[in-house]
Every structure is written in structure tokens, then in C-alpha cells.
Amino acid sequence: MKRKGIDLFLAALKEYKIEHIFGNPGTSESAITNALASGDHDNFKYFLAVQEGVAMGMADGWARSSGKTAFVNLHIDSGLANGISLLINAYYGGAPMVLTAGNKDIRKLNSYRSNLVNMVKEFTKWSAEVTHIDQLPEMTMRAFKEATTPPTAPVFLSLAANVFDEYTDAPVIKLPFISKSTKPSIDSIELLSNKIINSDNPLILLGDRVSHSKSHQEIIEFAEKTGSWVYSATTSEINFPLDHPQYLGTFPNLLSKAQDKIKNHDLVISIGTNVFDGFFYMRGQLFNNDTFHAHIDSSASTIGRNEKTDLGIISDPKSALIDLNLELNKKMDGEIKEKISLRKKEIQIQTVAIKKEEKNTINENYNQNPMSAHRMFSEIFKSISNYIVIDDSVSSRQALLTANKFKPGEMHGERGGAIGWGMGATMGVKLANPDKNVIGIIGDGSAMMTVQALWTAANSNIPVIYIICNNQSYRVLKTNMQIYKSEILQESIQNDKYFAMDFNPPFNFAEIAKTFGLDGYKITNPDEIKKYLSLAVKSNKTTVLDINIDGTV
């Protein structure tokens, strides 16, 4: 039986369990929208985004929360260009995603036919153009295989217009089953377990590939067994319980401060993480020669990328942790266990002190006007349950993590650096969790970057709750300016002059929401948060709580 390329392609998407299409179409995607309008492909739900960043955010949120592969279709070079900003987040975060764009017919290289593959090469695991119908089944299969094989990442296919209109009798090619559990070698487990036994003060650095490999139980067991100090390299996923007595928080991303944390540790074990991604350049290496650095990761390319690494173990974190825990059980005698239990008490003294300091910060300025971010979050988490939070709150992130001790899967945070992610991501997470209260907590600058998301929330009827941290500024740019001046320029006197970082007039997201028929409330009094949040939970449409908070630095 012969069918058109587009019908083969949509049959492949169905075979690969794609149900949602996130996109914004153009004339080069006519074959797709024509086929979807025909009624023959009702198995897909198409989510129309009126700015490509929204489609990318939705896909990333969906992929991160569901663990499944997301599918996005954008329009040729221009639409793709708009999507690249948030493709960067999906790429650095390792979201399994297949991104496609229609391109012009391959038979005429006219002035407007550009090389879409070159446009996205830097931010995809694999990118290629399908120019002939006979390539379509193989390349579509390969795109999905690459996106879903660890380390997962976005993949791009450019689809020349002729491919979808030609006929073929080729069948869809099924995806291979590839086991995700790559086991570590026996000698590397032997070496690392001996290092652990002989260590006086091990430190563990965790990243999101711990969550990707679902090794939350194994990592707790490992940390407790080894009596290690535990830090997160980032807090974009909850890789370790935030209220655990050995958890010290997020690792600094300024080299001098990071070196300070490491200096008393003879052993550092990085697991499922990029090891150090300082924003400002500072000369030197994170580890000195007295620290043995071991790195366990499913992503071979992150091991020994730029920091000294003495032992690399290419393995999915779960398999390595299971093997290490078993090996340590065999090797630990009473004396070692005693040493470790004393060390855990020492760590706990630190974590108790950190918690006390956090409480003081929350209580400081509790009644100030405009309210502090801490106050806002303490009101929010007093009033809500059964939630998943999307954290795109930027400079309020620390206050959010202090206010609420999230469990794994309860919070997904921005990663990758492009602002505008959270507006779409909130809806993507809701699609994956229809029974949860899905709350996007978003900086006012970030929310404005993809404010078009509110239209999709109305059009596709996706009832989420947006909480806008309205500090009337790009506040984080001000706090980073302080770091730049003191740490990089070494200026001793600080001033509060900032350029292009304030919003005058301020944004009013409550009013913007109403223009799309959504509910919107402007909140200046913290005592009102509870009331409006419960209205939002009961409402079956998207609600925006636009909350004025303190923006001083």
C-alpha cells in the first residue's frame, strides 16, 4: 500500500507513542496541518503556541515531568530561530525531545532555502535533514532513538517539503529496545569503595541525571552509608531530600567559594552532574592535588571535561550506586561504621545551623511592605497541597527552597539560562499531571518574555496557576552586578546604580490574563494570598496571581 510521506511520518509518531504536538505552523508545514485537519489523525492533540518559546517550554516541561519524549514542530528558519532560546534550556537540561521544522522543497535551492541543521547544531544531540522520501522511516526512527537514549537530549529533523508529498510503500521502523542500565566495571567499584573506606571526609556533588535515572533511594542509602556531605550542583530537580540532615544545599558557582567548600575534603564524588559551571571566569582548578575526585555519570562527555578527575565511571547512576552500596556493605567493619557515625553528627551540627539561619531570614522583615519573597512563599505553602511547582522565580529561588522542602518530582526548576521557560513549562507539566495543582512561580521579567503562553492556556483550556514574583525589575542582574564589581573588578565600594534593569511602568499580569478571559488577581497584601490561591485551585481555568514583592538587593 502506498501512502504519502506525511501519513508515514504521522504513523511513525503514533508508533513512538506521541500524543501531543506542540507547535506553531507556517506554509512550509502545510502538509502537516492539512493532514491534521483531515480527521484521519485524531489520535494527536495539537497545542497551538503563538510564540515558539511557549511551544518549547511546554515540550520541555512535558518531557521532564512525564519522562516521555516530547514532539515539537516549528516553522522553517524564522520559527525555529524563535524557538532556539528555549532549545538551549532543553539541551543543557537533557530533555528527550524531537524538534522538527518544514523546509523548502529540495529540488530548487532558491534564495530563501536555508540550512536549518546548521542553525541548531550547537544545541542538539543529533540534527539532520530528510531530503528524500526513502530516508524518512530510518531518520525518523533514529531521531527518536537518539533523543531517548541516555544522555537524553533534543534532536532536530529538517523536513524538505517534497518528502511529505511523495508516495511510498515503506513501513514505519519500530524503535529498538535499548536497556538504560549501563553497569560500571568491577575494578572501578573496587577502587572507589576502597577510597571511600579510607576517606576521612567525603563530599558528594549531585546533578539532575540522578533524577533522570530515578536513583533517589540509592543515593540516600549511599550518602548515609558513607557519611558524606551532600551538595546539589543545581537545584533544577530535587535529587536529594532538602531536609536531610546531611544536605548542605546548592554548591556555589563562583570558583573561589567552591574551592573553599572543597578544601577540607580528601574525596569528592560527583554523580550525574556537570562538575563545575562557574558563570564568571576565575583562574584555576576546582580540586587541588590532595582531593581525589571520582565522577559517576551516564554522560561520558561530562567526565573530566574541565576539572581534574582521578576516576571516571561511565554508568547510569542507579546501577553504580547499587553496586557501590553492596560493595560497601561487604567492606565496612564496626570501626569504620563508628567513624562514619561520628562524622554524620558533625555534619548535622552544620545542617541544623543552616536551618536556624534560614528561619531567621524568613522572620527578618516578615511584615515589610512590599512583602519579601520569603513571606510570599510561606503564605503560599501554608495554603496549598497536592502540587507540582515549576520554579522560574530566578532571584527568588533561594527563598522558595527555604520556604518549602520539596520531595523528588514535586519541583522542576529552570536550567540552561534562557528566561521565558516557565510559562510554557507549567502547562507542559500540567498535561503530564492533570490531577495535580500545577503552579508556575515565575519572575516578572521571565513571565513577560513568553507572556503569549496565557493565550494557549485559554485556547487549549489548560488550567494552571501562575504566581508572578513581581519585583518590578530584572533583580538577579542587580545581584550579579554586585558580584561582578566585588569579585571580578575587585571594587571595594558598592553603589546602587543600575542600567536597564527596572520596569517602569511595571507589568500588570492580572490585567493581561483577563484580556484572554482568564482569572487574574493583583495582590499587594500577604494576607490575601490564601484567599486567591484557594479560588485558583477551585477554578477550572488558568489563574494568574500577580504578587508585588520587594525588589531591593
Ligand SMILES: Cc1ncc(C[n+]2csc(CCOP(=O)(O)OP(=O)(O)O)c2C)c(N)n1
Ligand atoms: C532569553 C534571555 N534574555 C536575557 C537573559 C538575561 N537575564 C538573565 S536573568 C534576567 C532577569 C530575570 O528577571 P525576572 O524574571 O524578573 O527575575 P528576578 O531577577 O527579578 O528575580 C535576564 C534579563 C536571559 N537569561 N535569557
Ligand SMILES: [Mg+2]
Ligand atoms: Mg523580576
